[in-house]
Amino acid sequence: MFGRRTKDKRIASEQARLRNAEVRKVLVAEGQSRRADIEVRNRMAYDSAVARLIQQSETIDTFRGRAAGLFSVAALIASISTTAGLTDALHPLPLPASVLLMIFMVGIGLCATVVLWPLGGWSYAPDALGILGYQGAVVDLLKEATEELADGIEENEDRISFRVWWYRSAGALTLLETLTVVIGSLLSR
Template sequence: MGSDEVRRSCEVLAEARAAADSASAAKLKIAYESVIKIMAQQDTTLANYRNRATGLFTVAALIATFASNVGFIVKDHPPPLAYLIWMMASLGVVLVCALAVLWPVKDWSYAAAEPVGVLLQKEVAGEEEKSLHRGIVRGHLQALQDNGQIIKQKAAWFRYGVLALGLEMVAVLTSALVAQP
């Protein structure tokens, strides 16, 4: 993520917080419902990347197993060692990328940064629901931004893994062609 994107993301967050401070109760309720849905979508997106990363590594391992057991790599005409190293290195890179996506997220936010109990204590007479929604929306805005950064990092690792899988396929195919009698 470039510095311009980070700056713009911070500006959007600041604008949203300012809007939450002056929003009507109806707008805050809509914003509250929206951020809850977006957080659920973020959690689903993270789970989807993890499922895909598992599949990515499974496919890479199957390709390596298939190439060595079925006959792409034959004993009579083995490919040069460099191709085998290339194939195994690609498999290793896919593993590292998959693990980076699968690794538990330490700072994942499921809720507003401020505990609901604290928000409930801050209630003002006549403004209870509005102040509660405002506090939750403001907390969720930061959580959404933080989770978005984590998803972008996981997505990048997944893309690198897909690229490494492609390189593994190229290694298998070229080694099979080179090993032909």
């Protein structure tokens, strides 16, 4: 009877050890699964941040092209006012209209210059050397790099908004320039 209890205890102990080993395996598998989920989530966030930086760069390039075009249109409006017969030697633009026209041209040129000015501190991509030199786990690297990219995206958005405001101002000045030429040519008749 005494031997049977010892055998039962050994069996129970062995069963408990096996259960604990199975529980440990499950916990390790769950931990690995959670870690894999975190890594996938970090990778998605990182890829999203890089894609947003590319999109921001394309956006600023688009506005630069538009600003250069807007300045060209403004110059065209000023030159058409004389070459298309809106004004001539007998019917020049009134002096206030001519002064306004020059002010609008300078304003449009200034706005276009601000939009076209090179960007300082613009975030284009993640820091390759920083990634290569990172000593921690890949999961932590992705998270840290994504956080830095998110900060860069915010700073870029501020720069884009600043330039968009100047671009819109140039558009408004171009409209005012056009109205000045039309009204001035009507008043000169």
